[in-house]
Amino acid sequence: MRGTHAWLGALLTAALAAAGLCGCQSPSGAVQERPGGGTPSPVASGFGAEFLAVGECSSFGTTSFTEVPCTSERAAARVVARFDGGPPDGGPACPATTDFVLHISASGTVPRGYACMRNLEPPHPGDPGGGGGPRTIVGDCVYGAGKGEVRETACDGKGGHRPEYKVTSAVSRRSQCPPSTALYVQLGGEKPVGCARKA
Structure with missing residues:
Protein backbone atom coordinates (compact mmCIF):
# COMPACT_ATOMS: atom_id res chain seq x y z
CA MET A 1 0.00 0.00 0.00
CA ARG A 2 1.54 3.28 -1.04
CA GLY A 3 1.20 6.50 0.90
CA THR A 4 -1.50 9.06 0.53
CA HIS A 5 -1.33 10.96 -2.77
CA ALA A 6 1.16 8.39 -4.11
CA TRP A 7 -1.16 7.47 -6.92
CA LEU A 8 -1.81 11.02 -8.13
CA GLY A 9 -3.41 10.85 -11.52
CA ALA A 10 -4.05 7.10 -11.19
CA LEU A 11 -5.66 5.66 -14.28
CA LEU A 12 -8.71 3.57 -13.56
CA THR A 13 -8.59 0.10 -15.04
CA ALA A 14 -11.92 -1.67 -14.84
CA ALA A 15 -12.23 -4.82 -12.81
CA LEU A 16 -13.78 -6.41 -15.87
CA ALA A 17 -10.69 -5.66 -17.91
CA ALA A 18 -8.74 -7.62 -15.34
CA ALA A 19 -10.84 -10.63 -16.22
CA GLY A 20 -9.40 -10.54 -19.72
CA LEU A 21 -12.31 -8.85 -21.45
CA CYS A 22 -12.30 -5.83 -23.71
CA GLY A 23 -14.96 -3.16 -23.55
CA CYS A 24 -16.33 0.34 -23.43
CA GLN A 25 -14.40 1.73 -20.55
CA SER A 26 -13.65 5.20 -19.42
CA PRO A 27 -10.79 5.05 -19.81
CA SER A 28 -10.41 1.29 -20.37
CA GLY A 29 -13.14 -1.54 -23.82
CA ALA A 30 -13.77 -7.62 -28.98
CA VAL A 31 -16.65 -8.82 -28.02
CA GLN A 32 -18.35 -8.04 -24.74
CA GLU A 33 -17.82 -7.01 -21.18
CA ARG A 34 -19.84 -8.77 -18.54
CA PRO A 35 -19.13 -10.45 -15.21
CA GLY A 36 -18.76 -14.19 -15.28
CA GLY A 37 -15.95 -14.64 -17.78
CA GLY A 38 -16.03 -16.02 -21.28
CA THR A 39 -16.15 -14.07 -24.47
CA PRO A 40 -19.57 -14.56 -26.05
CA SER A 41 -20.32 -12.44 -29.09
CA PRO A 42 -23.56 -10.80 -30.20
CA VAL A 43 -25.51 -12.71 -32.84
CA ALA A 44 -28.27 -11.10 -34.89
CA SER A 45 -31.54 -12.92 -34.31
CA GLY A 46 -33.73 -11.10 -36.79
CA PHE A 47 -35.86 -9.53 -34.03
CA GLY A 48 -36.53 -5.80 -34.40
CA ALA A 49 -35.77 -3.42 -37.27
CA GLU A 50 -32.27 -2.62 -35.96
CA PHE A 51 -30.05 -5.11 -34.16
CA LEU A 52 -29.96 -4.23 -30.45
CA ALA A 53 -31.56 -0.81 -30.80
CA VAL A 54 -32.19 1.31 -27.69
CA GLY A 55 -34.90 -0.31 -25.57
CA GLU A 56 -34.45 -3.79 -27.02
CA CYS A 57 -33.24 -6.77 -25.01
CA SER A 58 -30.68 -9.53 -25.27
CA SER A 59 -30.24 -12.95 -23.76
CA PHE A 60 -27.05 -14.11 -22.07
CA GLY A 61 -25.30 -17.12 -23.50
CA THR A 62 -22.03 -18.95 -23.08
CA THR A 63 -21.04 -18.51 -26.72
CA SER A 64 -23.28 -15.70 -27.99
CA PHE A 65 -25.82 -13.01 -27.15
CA THR A 66 -29.02 -12.90 -29.15
CA GLU A 67 -31.65 -10.22 -29.45
CA VAL A 68 -34.93 -11.37 -27.91
CA PRO A 69 -38.24 -9.68 -27.08
CA CYS A 70 -38.04 -7.99 -23.67
CA THR A 71 -41.08 -10.03 -22.60
CA SER A 72 -39.25 -13.29 -23.29
CA GLU A 73 -38.16 -15.44 -20.36
CA ARG A 74 -34.71 -15.45 -22.01
CA ALA A 75 -34.41 -11.65 -21.85
CA ALA A 76 -31.60 -10.69 -19.48
CA ALA A 77 -30.48 -7.14 -20.31
CA ARG A 78 -31.83 -4.03 -22.04
CA VAL A 79 -30.01 -1.64 -24.39
CA VAL A 80 -29.83 1.79 -22.72
CA ALA A 81 -27.67 3.42 -25.42
CA ARG A 82 -26.40 2.31 -28.84
CA PHE A 83 -23.57 3.77 -30.90
CA ASP A 84 -22.27 2.91 -34.35
CA GLY A 85 -18.60 3.11 -35.21
CA GLY A 86 -15.26 2.33 -33.70
CA PRO A 87 -14.00 1.73 -30.20
CA PRO A 88 -15.93 3.51 -27.45
CA ASP A 89 -12.69 4.84 -25.93
CA GLY A 90 -12.83 7.58 -28.54
CA GLY A 91 -16.59 7.66 -28.91
CA PRO A 92 -19.51 8.65 -26.73
CA ALA A 93 -19.49 7.28 -23.20
CA CYS A 94 -22.12 4.86 -22.00
CA PRO A 95 -24.58 6.12 -19.36
CA THR A 136 -16.23 4.63 -12.56
CA ILE A 137 -18.62 7.09 -10.94
CA VAL A 138 -19.13 8.85 -7.63
CA GLY A 139 -19.90 6.23 -5.00
CA ASP A 140 -17.61 3.58 -6.49
CA CYS A 141 -14.71 1.99 -4.58
CA VAL A 142 -11.25 1.11 -5.88
CA TYR A 143 -8.13 -0.73 -4.75
CA GLY A 144 -4.47 -0.38 -5.72
CA ALA A 145 -3.49 -2.63 -8.63
CA GLY A 146 0.18 -1.60 -8.78
CA LYS A 147 2.11 0.54 -11.26
CA GLY A 148 0.04 3.64 -10.49
CA GLU A 149 -3.26 1.94 -11.35
CA VAL A 150 -6.42 1.28 -9.39
CA ARG A 151 -9.30 -1.04 -10.16
CA GLU A 152 -12.92 -0.95 -9.17
CA THR A 153 -14.27 -3.31 -6.52
CA ALA A 154 -17.56 -3.61 -4.66
CA CYS A 155 -17.81 -1.22 -1.71
CA ASP A 156 -19.39 -3.96 0.43
CA GLY A 157 -16.18 -5.99 0.21
CA LYS A 158 -17.80 -8.84 -1.72
CA GLY A 159 -15.90 -8.14 -4.94
CA GLY A 160 -12.84 -10.25 -4.28
CA HIS A 161 -10.72 -7.25 -3.23
CA ARG A 162 -11.02 -5.10 -0.15
CA PRO A 163 -12.02 -1.52 -1.08
CA GLU A 164 -9.21 0.90 -0.24
CA TYR A 165 -10.68 4.18 -1.52
CA LYS A 166 -14.14 5.51 -2.26
CA VAL A 167 -14.85 8.19 -4.89
CA THR A 168 -16.82 10.85 -3.04
CA SER A 169 -17.04 13.60 -5.68
CA ALA A 170 -16.24 14.46 -9.28
CA VAL A 171 -14.65 17.81 -10.19
CA SER A 172 -13.05 19.55 -13.14
CA ARG A 173 -9.60 20.04 -11.54
CA ARG A 174 -7.68 18.41 -8.71
CA SER A 175 -7.51 21.71 -6.87
CA GLN A 176 -11.31 21.50 -6.41
CA CYS A 177 -11.09 18.26 -4.40
CA PRO A 178 -11.58 18.57 -0.63
CA PRO A 179 -8.54 18.46 1.71
CA SER A 180 -9.54 14.96 2.84
CA THR A 181 -8.82 13.57 -0.66
CA ALA A 182 -6.35 10.69 -0.49
CA LEU A 183 -6.40 9.70 -4.17
CA TYR A 184 -7.31 11.22 -7.52
CA VAL A 185 -9.04 8.86 -9.96
CA GLN A 186 -9.48 9.61 -13.67
CA LEU A 187 -13.20 9.44 -14.49
CA GLY A 188 -13.53 11.09 -17.88
CA GLY A 189 -16.50 13.19 -18.94
CA GLU A 190 -17.18 16.82 -18.04
CA LYS A 191 -15.82 16.32 -14.51
CA PRO A 192 -12.88 14.01 -15.14
CA VAL A 193 -11.26 14.03 -11.69
CA GLY A 194 -12.60 11.74 -9.01
CA CYS A 195 -11.80 12.77 -5.43
CA ALA A 196 -11.43 9.62 -3.34
CA ARG A 197 -11.00 9.16 0.38
CA LYS A 198 -9.80 6.14 2.32
CA ALA A 199 -12.58 3.55 2.52
Missing part, protein backbone atom coordinates in the same frame (compact mmCIF):
# COMPACT_ATOMS: atom_id res chain seq x y z
CA ALA A 96 -23.15 6.15 -15.85
CA THR A 97 -25.05 3.12 -14.53
CA THR A 98 -24.43 0.84 -17.53
CA ASP A 99 -23.78 -2.72 -16.31
CA PHE A 100 -21.77 -3.95 -19.30
CA VAL A 101 -21.03 -3.23 -22.95
CA LEU A 102 -21.54 -5.40 -26.03
CA HIS A 103 -19.18 -4.76 -28.92
CA ILE A 104 -20.90 -5.50 -32.20
CA SER A 105 -18.86 -6.56 -35.23
CA ALA A 106 -20.04 -5.49 -38.67
CA SER A 107 -22.00 -8.30 -40.30
CA GLY A 108 -24.28 -7.99 -43.30
CA THR A 109 -26.62 -5.08 -42.60
CA VAL A 110 -25.48 -4.76 -38.95
CA PRO A 111 -22.91 -1.95 -38.63
CA ARG A 112 -19.96 -2.11 -36.27
CA GLY A 113 -20.72 -0.46 -32.94
CA TYR A 114 -21.44 -1.02 -29.30
CA ALA A 115 -24.48 -1.32 -27.07
CA CYS A 116 -24.57 -0.13 -23.46
CA MET A 117 -26.50 -2.72 -21.48
CA ARG A 118 -28.38 -2.75 -18.18
CA ASN A 119 -29.38 -6.04 -16.53
CA LEU A 120 -33.14 -6.49 -16.22
CA GLU A 121 -32.67 -7.81 -12.67
CA PRO A 122 -30.03 -7.29 -9.97
CA PRO A 123 -27.16 -7.41 -9.55
CA HIS A 124 -26.29 -4.09 -11.19
CA PRO A 125 -22.48 -3.76 -11.18
CA GLY A 126 -22.81 -0.35 -12.84
CA ASP A 127 -24.60 1.16 -9.83
CA PRO A 128 -22.51 3.30 -7.43
CA GLY A 129 -20.46 0.93 -5.27
CA GLY A 130 -21.47 -2.10 -7.35
CA GLY A 131 -17.91 -3.01 -8.24
CA GLY A 132 -18.17 -3.05 -12.03
CA GLY A 133 -19.66 -1.48 -15.08
CA PRO A 134 -17.76 0.27 -17.85
CA ARG A 135 -17.42 3.57 -15.97
Whole structure:
Protein backbone atom coordinates (compact mmCIF):
# COMPACT_ATOMS: atom_id res chain seq x y z
CA MET A 1 0.00 0.00 0.00
CA ARG A 2 1.54 3.28 -1.04
CA GLY A 3 1.20 6.50 0.90
CA THR A 4 -1.50 9.06 0.53
CA HIS A 5 -1.33 10.96 -2.77
CA ALA A 6 1.16 8.39 -4.11
CA TRP A 7 -1.16 7.47 -6.92
CA LEU A 8 -1.81 11.02 -8.13
CA GLY A 9 -3.41 10.85 -11.52
CA ALA A 10 -4.05 7.10 -11.19
CA LEU A 11 -5.66 5.66 -14.28
CA LEU A 12 -8.71 3.57 -13.56
CA THR A 13 -8.59 0.10 -15.04
CA ALA A 14 -11.92 -1.67 -14.84
CA ALA A 15 -12.23 -4.82 -12.81
CA LEU A 16 -13.78 -6.41 -15.87
CA ALA A 17 -10.69 -5.66 -17.91
CA ALA A 18 -8.74 -7.62 -15.34
CA ALA A 19 -10.84 -10.63 -16.22
CA GLY A 20 -9.40 -10.54 -19.72
CA LEU A 21 -12.31 -8.85 -21.45
CA CYS A 22 -12.30 -5.83 -23.71
CA GLY A 23 -14.96 -3.16 -23.55
CA CYS A 24 -16.33 0.34 -23.43
CA GLN A 25 -14.40 1.73 -20.55
CA SER A 26 -13.65 5.20 -19.42
CA PRO A 27 -10.79 5.05 -19.81
CA SER A 28 -10.41 1.29 -20.37
CA GLY A 29 -13.14 -1.54 -23.82
CA ALA A 30 -13.77 -7.62 -28.98
CA VAL A 31 -16.65 -8.82 -28.02
CA GLN A 32 -18.35 -8.04 -24.74
CA GLU A 33 -17.82 -7.01 -21.18
CA ARG A 34 -19.84 -8.77 -18.54
CA PRO A 35 -19.13 -10.45 -15.21
CA GLY A 36 -18.76 -14.19 -15.28
CA GLY A 37 -15.95 -14.64 -17.78
CA GLY A 38 -16.03 -16.02 -21.28
CA THR A 39 -16.15 -14.07 -24.47
CA PRO A 40 -19.57 -14.56 -26.05
CA SER A 41 -20.32 -12.44 -29.09
CA PRO A 42 -23.56 -10.80 -30.20
CA VAL A 43 -25.51 -12.71 -32.84
CA ALA A 44 -28.27 -11.10 -34.89
CA SER A 45 -31.54 -12.92 -34.31
CA GLY A 46 -33.73 -11.10 -36.79
CA PHE A 47 -35.86 -9.53 -34.03
CA GLY A 48 -36.53 -5.80 -34.40
CA ALA A 49 -35.77 -3.42 -37.27
CA GLU A 50 -32.27 -2.62 -35.96
CA PHE A 51 -30.05 -5.11 -34.16
CA LEU A 52 -29.96 -4.23 -30.45
CA ALA A 53 -31.56 -0.81 -30.80
CA VAL A 54 -32.19 1.31 -27.69
CA GLY A 55 -34.90 -0.31 -25.57
CA GLU A 56 -34.45 -3.79 -27.02
CA CYS A 57 -33.24 -6.77 -25.01
CA SER A 58 -30.68 -9.53 -25.27
CA SER A 59 -30.24 -12.95 -23.76
CA PHE A 60 -27.05 -14.11 -22.07
CA GLY A 61 -25.30 -17.12 -23.50
CA THR A 62 -22.03 -18.95 -23.08
CA THR A 63 -21.04 -18.51 -26.72
CA SER A 64 -23.28 -15.70 -27.99
CA PHE A 65 -25.82 -13.01 -27.15
CA THR A 66 -29.02 -12.90 -29.15
CA GLU A 67 -31.65 -10.22 -29.45
CA VAL A 68 -34.93 -11.37 -27.91
CA PRO A 69 -38.24 -9.68 -27.08
CA CYS A 70 -38.04 -7.99 -23.67
CA THR A 71 -41.08 -10.03 -22.60
CA SER A 72 -39.25 -13.29 -23.29
CA GLU A 73 -38.16 -15.44 -20.36
CA ARG A 74 -34.71 -15.45 -22.01
CA ALA A 75 -34.41 -11.65 -21.85
CA ALA A 76 -31.60 -10.69 -19.48
CA ALA A 77 -30.48 -7.14 -20.31
CA ARG A 78 -31.83 -4.03 -22.04
CA VAL A 79 -30.01 -1.64 -24.39
CA VAL A 80 -29.83 1.79 -22.72
CA ALA A 81 -27.67 3.42 -25.42
CA ARG A 82 -26.40 2.31 -28.84
CA PHE A 83 -23.57 3.77 -30.90
CA ASP A 84 -22.27 2.91 -34.35
CA GLY A 85 -18.60 3.11 -35.21
CA GLY A 86 -15.26 2.33 -33.70
CA PRO A 87 -14.00 1.73 -30.20
CA PRO A 88 -15.93 3.51 -27.45
CA ASP A 89 -12.69 4.84 -25.93
CA GLY A 90 -12.83 7.58 -28.54
CA GLY A 91 -16.59 7.66 -28.91
CA PRO A 92 -19.51 8.65 -26.73
CA ALA A 93 -19.49 7.28 -23.20
CA CYS A 94 -22.12 4.86 -22.00
CA PRO A 95 -24.58 6.12 -19.36
CA ALA A 96 -23.15 6.15 -15.85
CA THR A 97 -25.05 3.12 -14.53
CA THR A 98 -24.43 0.84 -17.53
CA ASP A 99 -23.78 -2.72 -16.31
CA PHE A 100 -21.77 -3.95 -19.30
CA VAL A 101 -21.03 -3.23 -22.95
CA LEU A 102 -21.54 -5.40 -26.03
CA HIS A 103 -19.18 -4.76 -28.92
CA ILE A 104 -20.90 -5.50 -32.20
CA SER A 105 -18.86 -6.56 -35.23
CA ALA A 106 -20.04 -5.49 -38.67
CA SER A 107 -22.00 -8.30 -40.30
CA GLY A 108 -24.28 -7.99 -43.30
CA THR A 109 -26.62 -5.08 -42.60
CA VAL A 110 -25.48 -4.76 -38.95
CA PRO A 111 -22.91 -1.95 -38.63
CA ARG A 112 -19.96 -2.11 -36.27
CA GLY A 113 -20.72 -0.46 -32.94
CA TYR A 114 -21.44 -1.02 -29.30
CA ALA A 115 -24.48 -1.32 -27.07
CA CYS A 116 -24.57 -0.13 -23.46
CA MET A 117 -26.50 -2.72 -21.48
CA ARG A 118 -28.38 -2.75 -18.18
CA ASN A 119 -29.38 -6.04 -16.53
CA LEU A 120 -33.14 -6.49 -16.22
CA GLU A 121 -32.67 -7.81 -12.67
CA PRO A 122 -30.03 -7.29 -9.97
CA PRO A 123 -27.16 -7.41 -9.55
CA HIS A 124 -26.29 -4.09 -11.19
CA PRO A 125 -22.48 -3.76 -11.18
CA GLY A 126 -22.81 -0.35 -12.84
CA ASP A 127 -24.60 1.16 -9.83
CA PRO A 128 -22.51 3.30 -7.43
CA GLY A 129 -20.46 0.93 -5.27
CA GLY A 130 -21.47 -2.10 -7.35
CA GLY A 131 -17.91 -3.01 -8.24
CA GLY A 132 -18.17 -3.05 -12.03
CA GLY A 133 -19.66 -1.48 -15.08
CA PRO A 134 -17.76 0.27 -17.85
CA ARG A 135 -17.42 3.57 -15.97
CA THR A 136 -16.23 4.63 -12.56
CA ILE A 137 -18.62 7.09 -10.94
CA VAL A 138 -19.13 8.85 -7.63
CA GLY A 139 -19.90 6.23 -5.00
CA ASP A 140 -17.61 3.58 -6.49
CA CYS A 141 -14.71 1.99 -4.58
CA VAL A 142 -11.25 1.11 -5.88
CA TYR A 143 -8.13 -0.73 -4.75
CA GLY A 144 -4.47 -0.38 -5.72
CA ALA A 145 -3.49 -2.63 -8.63
CA GLY A 146 0.18 -1.60 -8.78
CA LYS A 147 2.11 0.54 -11.26
CA GLY A 148 0.04 3.64 -10.49
CA GLU A 149 -3.26 1.94 -11.35
CA VAL A 150 -6.42 1.28 -9.39
CA ARG A 151 -9.30 -1.04 -10.16
CA GLU A 152 -12.92 -0.95 -9.17
CA THR A 153 -14.27 -3.31 -6.52
CA ALA A 154 -17.56 -3.61 -4.66
CA CYS A 155 -17.81 -1.22 -1.71
CA ASP A 156 -19.39 -3.96 0.43
CA GLY A 157 -16.18 -5.99 0.21
CA LYS A 158 -17.80 -8.84 -1.72
CA GLY A 159 -15.90 -8.14 -4.94
CA GLY A 160 -12.84 -10.25 -4.28
CA HIS A 161 -10.72 -7.25 -3.23
CA ARG A 162 -11.02 -5.10 -0.15
CA PRO A 163 -12.02 -1.52 -1.08
CA GLU A 164 -9.21 0.90 -0.24
CA TYR A 165 -10.68 4.18 -1.52
CA LYS A 166 -14.14 5.51 -2.26
CA VAL A 167 -14.85 8.19 -4.89
CA THR A 168 -16.82 10.85 -3.04
CA SER A 169 -17.04 13.60 -5.68
CA ALA A 170 -16.24 14.46 -9.28
CA VAL A 171 -14.65 17.81 -10.19
CA SER A 172 -13.05 19.55 -13.14
CA ARG A 173 -9.60 20.04 -11.54
CA ARG A 174 -7.68 18.41 -8.71
CA SER A 175 -7.51 21.71 -6.87
CA GLN A 176 -11.31 21.50 -6.41
CA CYS A 177 -11.09 18.26 -4.40
CA PRO A 178 -11.58 18.57 -0.63
CA PRO A 179 -8.54 18.46 1.71
CA SER A 180 -9.54 14.96 2.84
CA THR A 181 -8.82 13.57 -0.66
CA ALA A 182 -6.35 10.69 -0.49
CA LEU A 183 -6.40 9.70 -4.17
CA TYR A 184 -7.31 11.22 -7.52
CA VAL A 185 -9.04 8.86 -9.96
CA GLN A 186 -9.48 9.61 -13.67
CA LEU A 187 -13.20 9.44 -14.49
CA GLY A 188 -13.53 11.09 -17.88
CA GLY A 189 -16.50 13.19 -18.94
CA GLU A 190 -17.18 16.82 -18.04
CA LYS A 191 -15.82 16.32 -14.51
CA PRO A 192 -12.88 14.01 -15.14
CA VAL A 193 -11.26 14.03 -11.69
CA GLY A 194 -12.60 11.74 -9.01
CA CYS A 195 -11.80 12.77 -5.43
CA ALA A 196 -11.43 9.62 -3.34
CA ARG A 197 -11.00 9.16 0.38
CA LYS A 198 -9.80 6.14 2.32
CA ALA A 199 -12.58 3.55 2.52
